Amino acid sequence: MIRALGFAMLMCCGLAQAQTQGQSAAEAMTLLRRIYQATEKLSFTGTFVYQQGERTETSRITRLAGPGGAVERVEVLDGMPREIVRTRDTVRCYLPESQTVKVERRTDARAFPAMLPEQISDLARNYTITRGETVRIAGFDCEAVVLTPKDNLRYGYTLWADVNSGMLLKARTFNHKGETVEQFSFAQLAIGNVPRDRVKTRHLAQNWRVEDAAVAPANLGRSGWTVGAELPGFRKIIEVTRRLSAARPAGQMVYSDGMAAVSVFIEPTAGRAEALRPGPSSLGAFHIYTREVANHIVTVVGEAPAASVQRIADTVEFRRPQ
């Protein structure tokens, strides 16, 4: 009798525990969805700090949400001045020192798509999504959600969001050792109405050099370019032709798992001034891998571990189309 009672109690405990875990996973997913929605819907202005290795930079950011989509402006306050303004279908990067403005227009109707609810659910395939500790950031009480990768092909992320609005206050990327790869953290933030002139560039840029990326949808596979074996969990999200700078045509394929993304750039070797340096390199939180394939330079760039970037680079192939 006592044994039976003990067994029943044990069962109850196990059940309760499993239920708590399930609940917490569901809660974490709900919080994650809330963060994506807040990014889409909120207007705000604030100052955030970006940290990566030894680099620390402060930037001012303003976002004005509206029925036709949001307009955003970010201005880096440290080091070389630069400003980026993003409207519904165009990104402009202002570089006052070189009097250059880089323009990138979206050709597809989807413009800058928000993550669809099912795409957010798909993240659970490659990441274990759990709740983190509640902390205070820039005066806001924040709850956290942790995305722990299920393999070592991607990084992990901790996201802290305002309990009331869901606004993302801090985002940390960590590697398999738990070390910080990069971090964004608001130092000051005001959520609410923003005057329209706050999202306009402060540069006249009248006589500046304009570098248009001339992005156009493409089928690089038809020209003979393929990525042999896709990285587990990553799928191709876009394939375009574009210009990298004034006169550098390139093909670009982007692979993503919903959090991380890796771009494959293909450029003809002919007419390139820069010497080819094949092999792995890194810049900031990005890993880069350069190869030469069939008289083309293949440059793979990713916000993913070096091994993932190299694995994609190694499988880039050219076969003369029949």
Add this chain to the structure above:
Amino acid sequence: MKARISALIDDQLERREAARFLDELRAEGEVRDTWRAYHLIGDAMRDTRMLSAGFAARVAAKLALEPTVMAPSRIASAPPRPRWHLLSAAASLAAVALVGWVAFGLQEGAPQVAQVAPPTAPVPSLTAQVPPPESANDYLYAHQGYSPRNSLQGVAPYVRTVSGEAGTRKR
């Protein structure tokens, strides 16, 4: 004794005998001194570039100072070994390395000596890093437009792709 040393140098000793003799060589003493002297004579006769005096002793001393990497795993339950044990292990390694090096220099493929594998520490396979492309910022910026981080954080992630570091800027 001297005949045996000579035979070993000329690779004329039987394998088992050679092994026994190499054991003797591991201990400091007359045998080892003779071994060294024979090589010195050989080198002088062939007009080989001379090594400075006490070269072998210095190599051995440096080897003895090196941490003895035996295997990557640690045996937790083994009793602590006395220090002289470790030192003698290092010394014998030094002797083997020395013999291997000398014998190799004398004749092509001295079999029994060449088979003594040098102690190998586990070396991680690293692909040599190259400097990032000069136009790396162009790639990062072009990539950022399609990063899923944009739907999570808006325009903020762009700051990491437009670096203010002069070294990576296009000139």
